[in-house]
Amino acid sequence: MLFYILRDKDGGIYASPFPSLDKLCNGAEAYVYPGLPLQLLNIFRSNEQGLLSESQIIEKLAVSLRKNECLLTEKLRWLKLSVFSPHDEDCLRLARKEELLTKLLTIVQGRQVTENEFSSLAKVLEISVTELAILLHLAVIKGYGEWVPGLSRRNNSWRCERCGNEDCYQIWPSYYGNTATCLSCKSIGPLNSLQVIYRSHEETLKREKEKKAGSTTFTSSEQDWQFTPAQCSAAADLQLFARDPLAKEALVWAACGAGKTEITFPVIGQYLEHSQSVLYAAPRLDVVHDIQPRLQKFFNPCKVKVMSGLSPPDWTACPLTVATTHQVLKFSRAFDLIILDEMDAYPYAGNQVLEYGLKQALKRTGKTIYLSATPSASILAKVGRQECFLTRLPARFHGYPLPVPEFLKIKAPKISEGRIPGSRSLLAIGDYLRELLFEGQLFVFVPTVSLVNIWVQALSLLFKDKKITGSWSSDPDRKRKVASFTSGNSDVIVCTSILERGITVHKAQAVVLYADHALYDVRALVQMAGRVGRTAACPQGRVLFIAGKQTKEITAAIKWIEEQNELATQGGFLRGQ
Amino acid sequence: MANKFFLQAKSIAELLWYEERKTCLLCGKQASTSLCQDCRQLYFRPEQRRCLSCGKLIEGEADRCQDCRDGNGPKFLSKVTALGHYEGAWKQCIHNIKYKGQPYLLIGLAEYLTSWAVKQLPPPDSIVPVPLHPNRLAQRGFNQAEVLASVLAGCLGIKLKDILCRVKDTTPQSALGRQERLVNLRCAFSLKPGIQIKEEVIWLVDDVVTTAATIGECAAVLKESGAQEVFAFCLGAGRESPNNPDTASIL
Numbered sequence A: 001m002l003f004y005i006l007r008d009k010d011g012g013i014y015a016s017p018f019p020s021l022d023k024l025c026n027g028a029e030a031y032v033y034p035g036l037p038l039q040l041l042n043i044f045r046s047n048e049q050g051l052l053s054e055s056q057i058i059e060k061l062a063v064s065l066r067k068n069e070c071l072l073t074e075k076l077r078w079l080k081l082s083v084f085s086p087h088d089e090d091c092l093r094l095a096r097k098e099e100l101l102t103k104l105l106t107i108v109q110g111r112q113v114t115e116n117e118f119s120s121l122a123k124v125l126e127i128s129v130t131e132l133a134i135l136l137h138l139a140v141i142k143g144y145g146e147w148v149p150g151l152s153r154r155n156n157s158w159r160c161e162r163c164g165n166e167d168c169y170q171i172w173p174s175y176y177g178n179t180a181t182c183l184s185c186k187s188i189g190p191l192n193s194l195q196v197i198y199r200s201h202e203e204t205l206k207r208e209k210e211k212k213a214g215s216t217t218f219t220s221s222e223q224d225w226q227f228t229p230a231q232c233s234a235a236a237d238l239q240l241f242a243r244d245p246l247a248k249e250a251l252v253w254a255a256c257g258a259g260k261t262e263i264t265f266p267v268i269g270q271y272l273e274h275s276q277s278v279l280y281a282a283p284r285l286d287v288v289h290d291i292q293p294r295l296q297k298f299f300n301p302c303k304v305k306v307m308s309g310l311s312p313p314d315w316t317a318c319p320l321t322v323a324t325t326h327q328v329l330k331f332s333r334a335f336d337l338i339i340l341d342e343m344d345a346y347p348y349a350g351n352q353v354l355e356y357g358l359k360q361a362l363k364r365t366g367k368t369i370y371l372s373a374t375p376s377a378s379i380l381a382k383v384g385r386q387e388c389f390l391t392r393l394p395a396r397f398h399g400y401p402l403p404v405p406e407f408l409k410i411k412a413p414k415i416s417e418g419r420i421p422g423s424r425s426l427l428a429i430g431d432y433l434r435e436l437l438f439e440g441q442l443f444v445f446v447p448t449v450s451l452v453n454i455w456v457q458a459l460s461l462l463f464k465d466k467k468i469t470g471s472w473s474s475d476p477d478r479k480r481k482v483a484s485f486t487s488g489n490s491d492v493i494v495c496t497s498i499l500e501r502g503i504t505v506h507k508a509q510a511v512v513l514y515a516d517h518a519l520y521d522v523r524a525l526v527q528m529a530g531r532v533g534r535t536a537a538c539p540q541g542r543v544l545f546i547a548g549k550q551t552k553e554i555t556a557a558i559k560w561i562e563e564q565n566e567l568a569t570q571g572g573f574l575r576g577q
Numbered sequence B: 001m002a003n004k005f006f007l008q009a010k011s012i013a014e015l016l017w018y019e020e021r022k023t024c025l026l027c028g029k030q031a032s033t034s035l036c037q038d039c040r041q042l043y044f045r046p047e048q049r050r051c052l053s054c055g056k057l058i059e060g061e062a063d064r065c066q067d068c069r070d071g072n073g074p075k076f077l078s079k080v081t082a083l084g085h086y087e088g089a090w091k092q093c094i095h096n097i098k099y100k101g102q103p104y105l106l107i108g109l110a111e112y113l114t115s116w117a118v119k120q121l122p123p124p125d126s127i128v129p130v131p132l133h134p135n136r137l138a139q140r141g142f143n144q145a146e147v148l149a150s151v152l153a154g155c156l157g158i159k160l161k162d163i164l165c166r167v168k169d170t171t172p173q174s175a176l177g178r179q180e181r182l183v184n185l186r187c188a189f190s191l192k193p194g195i196q197i198k199e200e201v202i203w204l205v206d207d208v209v210t211t212a213a214t215i216g217e218c219a220a221v222l223k224e225s226g227a228q229e230v231f232a233f234c235l236g237a238g239r240e241s242p243n244n245p246d247t248a249s250i251l
Ligand SMILES: [Zn+2]
Pocket: A160, A161, A162, A163, A164, A165, A182, A183, A184, A185, A186
């Protein structure tokens, strides 16, 4: 979409894709022709705008275009708006259609709509893409939203306006000079610097929405949450947090497999009762699709909308949305409450984008609840500074304590030519594994992908009567192998720690090899240990950390788990107390 | 905008999100390369012949499609080759490149583009993109053929020469019938002033070859200006159905 420079009554400089509409609504008189991508026009500092003459504006634009190596050959010039322009009639017609604008505003409230999404949105409204663009610009003129370029230039680099990423983009040559496509948010639809985003302003339609939501408002009085005592206590904490006008963030620090999702339901209910909007965000697709029916069951008749890479674009406004974390980037000041499940599931680099997205999606008055089994040092520091409220859920739903990992000091066996030759340490490890295999299936964690097959081979030789499989996160055959393990068709799965989340197996035991590896921090170790004893039918099990030396991380991980158990005991949440 | 490709920051991107794994650009299945084996087979059909005159995928023993054997193919071109069959997900991908502002996708396809082009065509002195009319270029912001040419030129270390210009803003070719297309294009292209291409071997590059009328016209201009030989490369072309060559069409 191309934009044109205009001036308002006070001499302020702004850009519009449809100057005719500005003429109609604000009496604009002239614009700079030809049109350019919005990104190239954001060069006027607010303090200089009133001082620039028309020719100075042209000169400044021309310099910027040259600097950008723009190939535009046409001369920049001011044109009068009194002359008939091709969009005059459309603009005039659409400016009168108030119901259509209201309908559009309800849909785009709280959203960031990129140019590539225009066609799907236009279809919903049964208008053309150009008509949609005109209506969106009408919304901008009336103060409901703003236009921002997909990416903006920052000295010598770029910044994505959707996800905030400043490091990771692809440059390609365009007619308007170097152009960038953001690579960090491309999975929700690529965005480049020639394109624009319509970003809605906060709370412009508040009253409207309340009326609408009235018909499907949720009432929580009848709900029976069926909580364990530990869940009850944590859920009550969260409701206190929700009522505290000053509290902005809360962390639920739960034991692996404690049922942390459910304890947020009463708070969600509380928000829905007040017609406030809630987002439940989770990093993984399977979690999102698993949680939607659970929420829907609880919050009938209020519709629970799903947004993920798999679901088609859905433009209906809903008080409760479940989405993968990528999708938060599609919102702007939309939610009163955001719940972020498994907030620790990201590598460091992803965190920045996510933080940006959450901040952008949350209303200024909104609150965030983080759910985690292994909170990061940075969020714990926030808790320490009392910037974040903390509640703990130390006991699993079945009331048994978490299995505490045992540390075994065994040196890692030597690897030569991609194999592990028989050695005393291999045999020692083998003995322990054999012991565990009497109890059930076995997770064997190794730190790197290259070690997976080496250990599958070595263990296959050691346990000739057992089925051994191996997988890692980017293994194309991963789904099948994991399914074969969870259904009991293989006895041992050798895998990297990335695989550890979201797999629940009945009688599983876990062994972490190379537990002293630099890749394993406290949180990774706790997560791996958390695979064991997750079901009511088999609530206990053993976890072995095997390494040549006991690192600080190993000691800390064992301490974390013991501490959860202690808290659970103190709270009286464990069975038989 | 020539030869300005920075193949940077590519691998970091994949690490950004926990959920994100390397997937095939066309079918979305997990793959270790940017296109999976199945899609490469389905859309690129490397074992299948291309019509030497128009690049269309053809069956059987002949080296030209029926249409070209009947003398309807483009002239002035020594050989035309299409990377893949313009259909299904590959067609969608080319559409995304062109109409959804995603020419960056071409960078991920670079290895397939170059290896196919190098296998099929002799080494050129320069690579020339089919131009877009300035009006359309201003609206879209980029010429997909030029981005494609610059990927090839960058990877192969060959000069990209943006030397053709479109003098007539023609009706989009896809809106016209065959005969109309040829008329529509007549004299639509010219060489930019002051350009020397005497004795050069040239690769002409476009995104999609339909009736090949466009590349034929461009090749005529290049030949008239002294080019020794002109070859053409494109991302997608139609396929001649083995039973009924007349219905072979990509539209
Ligand atoms: Zn981005």
